[in-house]
Amino acid sequence: MATTQSRTLAKMMLFPSVTLLLAWMIVPLCMTLYFSFLDYNLLMPGDNEYIGFLNYEFFLTDPAFIESFFNTLLLVGGVLFITICGGIGLAILLDQAIWGRNYVRIMVLAPFFVMPTVSALVWKNMFMNPVNGLFAHLAEFFGATPIDFFAQIPLLSIIIIVSWQWLPFAALILLTAIQSLDREQLEAADLDGAGPFSKFIYIVLPHLSRAVTAVILIETIFLLSIFAEILVTTSGGPGYSSTNITYLIYTQSLLQFDVGGGSAGGIVAVIIANIVAIFLMRLIGKNLEG
Amino acid sequence: MNSTNKSKVIYTILAWTISGMIFFPILWTMITSFKTESEAISATPSLFMFEWTLENYKDVLARSPYFDHFMNSVIISLGSSLLGLLIAIPAAWSMAFVQTKRTKNLLMWMLSTKMLPPVGVLIPIYLLFRDFGLLDTRLGLVIVMTLINLPIMVWMLYTYFREIPHEILEAARMDGAGIKEEIFHVLLPIALPGIASTLLLNVILAWNEAFWTLILTAANAAPLTAFIASYSSPEGLFYAKLSAASVMAVVPILILGWFSQKQLVRGLSFGAVK
Numbered sequence: 001m002a003t004t005q006s007r008t009l010a011k012m013m014l015f016p017s018v019t020l021l022l023a024w025m026i027v028p029l030c031m032t033l034y035f036s037f038l039d040y041n042l043l044m045p046g047d048n049e050y051i052g053f054l055n056y057e058f059f060l061t062d063p064a065f066i067e068s069f070f071n072t073l074l075l076v077g078g079v080l081f082i083t084i085c086g087g088i089g090l091a092i093l094l095d096q097a098i099w100g101r102n103y104v105r106i107m108v109l110a111p112f113f114v115m116p117t118v119s120a121l122v123w124k125n126m127f128m129n130p131v132n133g134l135f136a137h138l139a140e141f142f143g144a145t146p147i148d149f150f151a152q153i154p155l156l157s158i159i160i161i162v163s164w165q166w167l168p169f170a171a172l173i174l175l176t177a178i179q180s181l182d183r184e185q186l187e188a189a190d191l192d193g194a195g196p197f198s199k200f201i202y203i204v205l206p207h208l209s210r211a212v213t214a215v216i217l218i219e220t221i222f223l224l225s226i227f228a229e230i231l232v233t234t235s236g237g238p239g240y241s242s243t244n245i246t247y248l249i250y251t252q253s254l255l256q257f258d259v260g261g262g263s264a265g266g267i268v269a270v271i272i273a274n275i276v277a278i279f280l281m282r283l284i285g286k287n288l289e290g
Numbered sequence: 291m292n293s294t295n296k297s298k299v300i301y302t303i304l305a306w307t308i309s310g311m312i313f314f315p316i317l318w319t320m321i322t323s324f325k326t327e328s329e330a331i332s333a334t335p336s337l338f339m340f341e342w343t344l345e346n347y348k349d350v351l352a353r354s355p356y357f358d359h360f361m362n363s364v365i366i367s368l369g370s371s372l373l374g375l376l377i378a379i380p381a382a383w384s385m386a387f388v389q390t391k392r393t394k395n396l397l398m399w400m401l402s403t404k405m406l407p408p409v410g411v412l413i414p415i416y417l418l419f420r421d422f423g424l425l426d427t428r429l430g431l432v433i434v435m436t437l438i439n440l441p442i443m444v445w446m447l448y449t450y451f452r453e454i455p456h457e458i459l460e461a462a463r464m465d466g467a468g469i470k471e472e473i474f475h476v477l478l479p480i481a482l483p484g485i486a487s488t489l490l491l492n493v494i495l496a497w498n499e500a501f502w503t504l505i506l507t508a509a510n511a512a513p514l515t516a517f518i519a520s521y522s523s524p525e526g527l528f529y530a531k532l533s534a535a536s537v538m539a540v541v542p543i544l545i546l547g548w549f550s551q552k553q554l555v556r557g558l559s560f561g562a563v564k
Contacts, residue, residue, distance in 0.1 A: 031413075093308065098305045104309045110313055113543050116500040126319065
C-alpha cells in the first residue's frame with residue numbers, strides 16, 4: 001500500500017517533528033559547546049576570548065565536581081535500588097487476591113502525581129524538620145534524639161524523598177508486567193513441587209526482566225536531572241554534600257554567571273548521560289524486538 | 291476459614307498497611323491544611339481531633355496571586371500539550387502507517403533526545419530567551435514544554451496508531467473514500483481514545499515539570515511548581531498555609547492522574563510494557 005505518493009506524504013508529516021527536535025537538540029548544544037571554550041562571564045563583559053580546554057580543566061579538577069559526581073551516582077543508584085526492590089515487592093503484593101485492590105492501587109500511585117516542589121517541601125517541613133517535624137515528634141516520644149535530616153544526612157534525605165516519588169511508577173510498571181505472566185506456568189511449577197522462593201527466582205523474575213529494564217531506563221533519564229528537590233530542601237549543602245551535577249552546573253551558570261565554566265560542565269553532563277544512554281538504549285532496543 | 295481466605299486476609303492487611311504508609315504524607319498534608327498554624331506544629335499532633343478551619347485556604351487565596359499561578363499552570367500545560375499533539379500526530383501517523391527500514395531508528399533517535407540532560411542546553415536557552423524577551427513569559431514555557439514532551443507524545447501515539455488495522459483503510463478506499471474522508475471519518479474516530487490519553491498524560495507531565503519552570507520564570511509566568519517553591523524560605527509558622535497551597539496545587543492533577551493509570555504505563559515505558 002506504500003505508494004510513492006504516500007511515501008512523500010509520510011515524509012512531509014514527519015518533517016515538523018524531526019526538524020523541531022533536531023533544532024532543539026543541535027542548536028543549543030552547539031552553542032554550549034562553543035561557549036565552553038570561551039572565557040565568558042556575564043558579570044565581566046569582555047571580548048570573551050578563546051581559552052581552549054581551560055574551562056574543562058577547571059571544572060573537572062574542581063573538588064566540587066568530584067563530590068557532585070559521586071553524589072549523582074549515589075542518588076541515581078540509591079533511588080533505583082529502593083524503587084525497584086520496593087516496586088517488585090509491591091507489584092507481587094498487589095497481584096494477590098485482596099479486598100479493595102482498586103483503593104490500594106490509587107493510594108500507592110498517588111505520590112507520582114505530586115509535583116516535585118510540593119513533595120520536597122512537605123517532607124522537608126512536616127516530616128524531616130528537626131523541631132516541628134513528625135519524625136522529630138516520634139523520636140521524642142520514644143525518648144530518642146531527633147535527627148536533623150538535612151544537616152546530618154542531606155543526600156540520604158533527598159534519596160528518601162525522590163524514592164517516595166518514583167516508587168509508584170516502578171510498582172505500576174512492574175504490576176502491569178506481572179499481570180501478563182502466564183498463570184499455567186506457575187500452576188505447573190506448583191505441581192512440580194516448587195516453593196514460592198524458587199517460583200520467584202525462576203519464573204517471576206525472568207518474566208519481569210524486560211519491565212525492570214524499562215524502569216531503569218526511564219528513571220535514570222529523570223533521576224540524572226534531579227533539580228527542584230535539591231533547590232527547595234538543601235540548596236546543595238551543607239557544603240557540596242547534596243549537590244548533584246545538574247545542581248552544580250545550575251549554580252555555576254545562573255548564580256555565578258560563569259557561562260564558560262557552566263557550559264563546560266553542561267558538555268560533561270551530556271557525555272555522562274550519553275554513556276548511560278548508549279548502554280540503556282541497547283537494552284531497550286533488544287527488548288523492543290523481542 | 292479455609293487457607294485461601296486466610297491468606298487473603300493477611301495479604302489485604304499487609305497491602306492496606308503499606309499503601310497507607312505510602313499515601314500518608316499526602317493525607318497528612320490534606321489534614322494539616324485544615325488546622326491552625328499552632329496546631330500544625332503541635333508536639334502531640336492529632337489526626338482528626340482538632341478544630342477544623344478554612345482560614346489557610348482563605349489566606350493563601352487572599353494574600354498571594356494564587357489564582358494567577360494556577361492559570362499559568364493551566365495555560366502552560368494545556369497549551370504545550372495541544373501544540374505538541376498538532377506536531378506529533380502527523381509524525382506518529384506516518385511512522386505507524388508507512389513503515390520503512392528507518393522507522394525504528396527514527397523512534398530510537400527521538401527517545402534519545404529525551405535523554406539530553408537539560409543542563410546541556412541550559413545556558414543557550416537562557417540567553418536566547420533573554421535576547422528574544424521570552425524569559426518569564428507563558429509563551430516561552432509553552433515552547434520549551436512542547437519540545438521536551440514531543441518525543442513522549444510521538445512514541446505514545448505511535449503505539450496507539452500501530453494497533454489500528456490497515457484493512458480498515460483499505461476497505462474505506464475500496465468504498466471510494468478520499469484522503470480527507472479517510473482521516474476524518476475513519477481514522478480519527480478510532481484514534482481518538484489514544485489521542486485523548488496522550489493529551490492527558492502530557493498535561494500531567496507538564497503540570498509537574500520543575501526544572502525549566504523554576505529557571506525560566508519569575509513573578510509573571512510562574513506556574514504552581516515555582517509558586518510553591520517560594521515557600522521554601524521559612525517566614526515563621528507556615529505549615530498549614532504550605533499545606534493548603536500544596537493541596538490546591540496537587541489535587542486537580544491527582545484526580546486526572548487516577549484516570550490515566552493505564553496510559554501512564556504505556557506512555558512512560560515507551561511501549562516496552564503494555
